[in-house]
Amino acid sequence: MRIxxxxxxxxxxxxxxxxxxxxxxxxxxxxxxxxxxxxxLFLWLxxxxxxxxxxxxxxxxxxxxxxxxxxxxTIVFGRFFCGWLCxxxxxxxxxxxxxxxxxxxxxxxxxxxxxxxxxxKYLILIVLLFMxxxxxxxxxxxxxxxxxxxxxxxxxxxxxxPILDRSVNFISVSARFYExxxxxxxxxxxxxxxxxxxxxxYCRFVCPLGALLGIISRFSIWRIGQKEGECTDCKLCEKSCxxxxxxxxxxxxxxxxxxxxxxxxxxxxxxGYQTIPSRTGEITDPxxxxxxxxxSLTSGVLAVPAIRLSNKIGANWHHRVIRPPGSLxxxxxxxxxIKCGQCMRVCPTNVIQPGGFEGGMENLWTPVLNxxxxxxxxxxxxxxxxxxxPTFAIRPIxxxxxxxxxxxxxxxxxxxxxxxxxxxRCLPWAMDKPCxxxxxxxxxxxxxxxxxxxxxTIRDGRLTVKEAAPDVIHVEQNLVPGKFATxxxxxxxxxxxxxxxxxxxxxxxxxxxDQKLQKTPPAGGKIxxxxxxxxxxxxxxxxxxxxxxxxxxxxSGKKAVRVSAxxxxxxxxxxxxxxxx
Amino acid sequence: MTExxxxxxxxxxxxxxVTKAGVSIAAAGIIAAKLYDVQGPKPGVKxxxxxxxxxxxxxxxxxxxxxxxxxxxxTQTVGMAIELLGGIGRFVKEGQTVAIKPNxxxxxxxxxxxTANPDLVAxxxxxxYGAGAKRVIVTDNPINDPASCFTLSGIGKAASxxxxxxxxxxxxxxxxTTLTNGRLIRNWPIYFEPFEKVDRLIGxxxxxxxxxxxxxxxxxxxxGLLGGRRNVFHQDINTIIAELAMMVKPTLVxxxxxxxxxxxxxxxxxxSDLKRKNTLIASTDMVAAxxxxxxxxDLKVSDLAYLAKAAKAEAxxxxxxxxxxxxxxxx
Numbered sequence: 001m002r003i004x005x006x007x008x009x010x011x012x013x014x015x016x017x018x019x020x021x022x023x024x025x026x027x028x029x030x031x032x033x034x035x036x037x038x039x040x041l042f043l044w045l046x047x048x049x050x051x052x053x054x055x056x057x058x059x060x061x062x063x064x065x066x067x068x069x070x071x072x073x074t075i076v077f078g079r080f081f082c083g084w085l086c087x088x089x090x091x092x093x094x095x096x097x098x099x100x101x102x103x104x105x106x107x108x109x110x111x112x113x114x115x116x117x118x119x120x121k122y123l124i125l126i127v128l129l130f131m132x133x134x135x136x137x138x139x140x141x142x143x144x145x146x147x148x149x150x151x152x153x154x155x156x157x158x159x160x161x162p163i164l165d166r167s168v169n170f171i172s173v174s175a176r177f178y179e180x181x182x183x184x185x186x187x188x189x190x191x192x193x194x195x196x197x198x199x200x201x202y203c204r205f206v207c208p209l210g211a212l213l214g215i216i217s218r219f220s221i222w223r224i225g226q227k228e229g230e231c232t233d234c235k236l237c238e239k240s241c242x243x244x245x246x247x248x249x250x251x252x253x254x255x256x257x258x259x260x261x262x263x264x265x266x267x268x269x270x271x272g273y274q275t276i277p278s279r280t281g282e283i284t285d286p287x288x289x290x291x292x293x294x295x296s297l298t299s300g301v302l303a304v305p306a307i308r309l310s311n312k313i314g315a316n317w318h319h320r321v322i323r324p325p326g327s328l329x330x331x332x333x334x335x336x337x338i339k340c341g342q343c344m345r346v347c348p349t350n351v352i353q354p355g356g357f358e359g360g361m362e363n364l365w366t367p368v369l370n371x372x373x374x375x376x377x378x379x380x381x382x383x384x385x386x387x388x389x390p391t392f393a394i395r396p397i398x399x400x401x402x403x404x405x406x407x408x409x410x411x412x413x414x415x416x417x418x419x420x421x422x423x424x425r426c427l428p429w430a431m432d433k434p435c436x437x438x439x440x441x442x443x444x445x446x447x448x449x450x451x452x453x454x455x456x457t458i459r460d461g462r463l464t465v466k467e468a469a470p471d472v473i474h475v476e477q478n479l480v481p482g483k484f485a486t487x488x489x490x491x492x493x494x495x496x497x498x499x500x501x502x503x504x505x506x507x508x509x510x511x512x513x514d515q516k517l518q519k520t521p522p523a524g525g526k527i528x529x530x531x532x533x534x535x536x537x538x539x540x541x542x543x544x545x546x547x548x549x550x551x552x553x554x555x556s557g558k559k560a561v562r563v564s565a566x567x568x569x570x571x572x573x574x575x576x577x578x579x580x581x
Numbered sequence: 582m583t584e585x586x587x588x589x590x591x592x593x594x595x596x597x598x599v600t601k602a603g604v605s606i607a608a609a610g611i612i613a614a615k616l617y618d619v620q621g622p623k624p625g626v627k628x629x630x631x632x633x634x635x636x637x638x639x640x641x642x643x644x645x646x647x648x649x650x651x652x653x654x655x656t657q658t659v660g661m662a663i664e665l666l667g668g669i670g671r672f673v674k675e676g677q678t679v680a681i682k683p684n685x686x687x688x689x690x691x692x693x694x695x696t697a698n699p700d701l702v703a704x705x706x707x708x709x710y711g712a713g714a715k716r717v718i719v720t721d722n723p724i725n726d727p728a729s730c731f732t733l734s735g736i737g738k739a740a741s742x743x744x745x746x747x748x749x750x751x752x753x754x755x756x757x758t759t760l761t762n763g764r765l766i767r768n769w770p771i772y773f774e775p776f777e778k779v780d781r782l783i784g785x786x787x788x789x790x791x792x793x794x795x796x797x798x799x800x801x802x803x804x805g806l807l808g809g810r811r812n813v814f815h816q817d818i819n820t821i822i823a824e825l826a827m828m829v830k831p832t833l834v835x836x837x838x839x840x841x842x843x844x845x846x847x848x849x850x851x852x853s854d855l856k857r858k859n860t861l862i863a864s865t866d867m868v869a870a871x872x873x874x875x876x877x878x879d880l881k882v883s884d885l886a887y888l889a890k891a892a893k894a895e896a897x898x899x900x901x902x903x904x905x906x907x908x909x910x911x912x
């Protein structure tokens with residue numbers, strides 16, 4: 001079998017595997033659901049995620065040890081990851097092929113020539129890594145913005161899958177929504193469509209992971225290169241060169257993605273994959289100028305304090321940045337979150353959303369709970385998000401820890417925020433209408449939302465008696481028939497007599513046989529109509545911030561009960577209670 | 582031929598063009614005429630698109646309307662309760678399709694009793710198949726995430742293992758309805774399609790405390806048939822429950838008071854919210870069943886305003902003793 005055929009099989013296999021993992025990241029027990037599928041495999045294999053988190057945290061989190069394997073293999077073989085494994089690379093490869101397959105050999109050779117701008121990806125890498133390596137607490141991990149594995153996971157899981165599943169609802173019972181998906185889409189489409197201009201545009205000019213592997217591949221033992229022999233300088237080896245690494249001349253090892261097309265295209269079988277350098281010479285170092293290096297290094301170092309000028313992780317933190325349960329404190333969280341979107345994908349209720357700029361630039365595409373979206377706030381008996389987080393930004397907590405049971409009883413449940421009532425919008429508080437859907441749905445036991453019963457005289461509720469009997473009072477005023485028949489309205493004769501109204505007509509109020517009037521009011525006497533209300537309160541010692549109340553609140557525009565991140569367990573400085581637990 | 586001549590249009594060519602133009606103009610005219618709308622759209626769903634939930638009830642038999650069985654094992658008590666009403670054969674006939682609507686409202690483990698008991702649901706499925714049912718479906722439109730509710734409550738697994746088809750509430754399964762003489766259920770989406778073509782409907786749910794309505798039992802269980810922003814109905818909870826009792830005419834309801842949620846309902850979440858009462862009620866009159874169930878929560882019939890409303894609307898009777906309930910104890 002030709003080596004390019006093997007490469008294509010590998011690409012197809014890993015791309016299919018990637019798609020499969022996208023599909024099965026669905027909480028459930030069926031074979032096509034989560035079960036034990038290693039849905040994070042590509043993220044574990046991602047050396048940029050591994051090196052990024054190592055720079056920010058100085059530790060290598062367990063599953064990321066897979067990436068060490070990729071680094072080792074890159075040292076031996078070169079950038080096989082880009083050409084053989086990376087699902088985003090495969091997508092670019094395929095789209096680039098479709099876009100340029102009708103072009104002549106000359107045109108294609110021109111398309112695939114090396115360009116000076118290919119050094120940009122190294123500059124991007126340097127900026128991102130220096131942001132991560134920023135000495136002191138302020139390091140931030142922003143590799144996920146452009147990391148191809150995070151980008152492709154995000155784009156497939158939060159964009160393509162919901163769009164495709166929308167009409168069939170196979171993967172999800174109801175349509176999935178992701179706020180700000182347009183931005184994810186813009187980046188994804190731009191990256192894919194740029195293949196129409198230059199094949200593998202993203203890989204050649206932008207990809208920081210490719211840049212990282214390019215730097216590592218300078219040590220590689222086996223490389224593409226020309227063997228001894230008579231080269232006619234036909235340049236056909238550059239016709240389909242995916243990395244634009246110029247195998248015809250001095251091959252640029254750091255750009256070569258090991259597509260092996262040159263090997264296949266050379267009619268004289270002069271190209272080999274060998275341990276000796278190319279006959280025509282090779283360039284192992286990335287083409288980064290000293291000026292470019294210094295500039296990007298400085299940018300990286302200055303970017304962090306510049307971003308943090310908004311003080312979004314300090315006193316100016318945004319109350320709507322509610323993190324999933326088990327998330328580390330914000331500074332630690334930002335050192336680990338790679339914006340891959342796995343938590344948003346797996347969340348069974350769809351409440352975890354890609355963050356926008358409300359929490360500052362670093363917040364972009366990090367997980368934020370939005371109780372207005374999805375099927376029910378943060379589900380009490382669920383810890384799915386922490387289980388799929390590849391970098392420990394969200395800890396893989398147990399249910400016992402989340403709920404504060406067993407050995408966690410002392411610590412109490414994990415709170416992600418606190419619910420606050422907006423008494424200007426709440427039906428029983430502002431409009432004298434019974435409701436308490438929030439109380440009904442509060443999943444905590446004992447409930448964090450409790451009610452107090454009050455009776456209040458309604459508008460136009462002061463009536464004049466025309467005539468009264470034990471089971472009916474006729475009044476002077478006109479009433480809306482049936483309005484007081486809901487079981488929530490009472491007739492007040494005096495301070496000691498409040499009787500439930502059973503029904504009413506246009507000018508009479510009726511009582512049920514078992515709740516008749518003890519004494520009838522005189523004609524011309526005054527009575528009042530009162531409504532019985534249960535007004536809701538939040539017990540901040542019980543509230544865990546799950547947001548089910550906010551999700552269910554019937555005041556659907558701006559909810560009358562809203563969760564904000566105050567009181568979250570993970571950060572001491574946002575705590576509301578004096579005593580934990 | 583000169584270049585100039587090439588640009589000239591021949592007669593044949595001209596006629597061809599005129600024909601094409603004529604057809605295009607005619608097509609535009611016809612389409613415009615077909616689509617011409619003088620009024621603009623009317624709000625809401627058109628009357629002819631409204632649906633009505635079928636009537637699943639069976640003829641009443643004197644003295645066989647309600648049964649109350651005590652015992653700790655639901656699979657035994659439900660069997661006995663149905664036996665006392667004439668056996669499952671009275672409710673399900675050979676070859677019929679049956680929908681079971683358990684209360685699956687919350688994504689909560691079954692031990693907390695916030696949802697119908699999975700063993701009880703499974704036993705009902707088995708009874709239906711035992712009576713020769715062709716197909717049994719189990720479905721609900723829960724409050725929490727539907728898939729999670731069916732999984733965590735254990736109802737999904739128990740029902741499918743017993744051979745039932747579990748249906749999750751997808752958007753296209755909803756239709757708008759208007760309840761005759763209803764005040765709230767007007768032009769409102771209900772969970773309709775799974776129930777459209779079945780012959781029998783059995784409701785099953787636990788006895789639960791409910792702060793707003795007083796109690797959640799078999800009538801409140803039909804809240805799961807409401808779609809849309811159904812939470813607005815909490816403003817008038819008693820009327821909506823009564824209207825649900827008018828809208829849904831089930832074959833049979835099972836009210837499970839084996840472990841009663843006395844406090845913190847309807848979500849519960851703690852074993853301390855439950856109290857063992859070892860009582861199970863089967864009834865063809867859900868108003869009677871709920872009136873009887875009120876006692877399990879230490880409530881009077883008059884404490885639950887929706888009961889009187891439903892009785893007034895002739896959905897059943899609150900005086901369940903007048904129906905001479907069949908009583909038994911098992912286990």
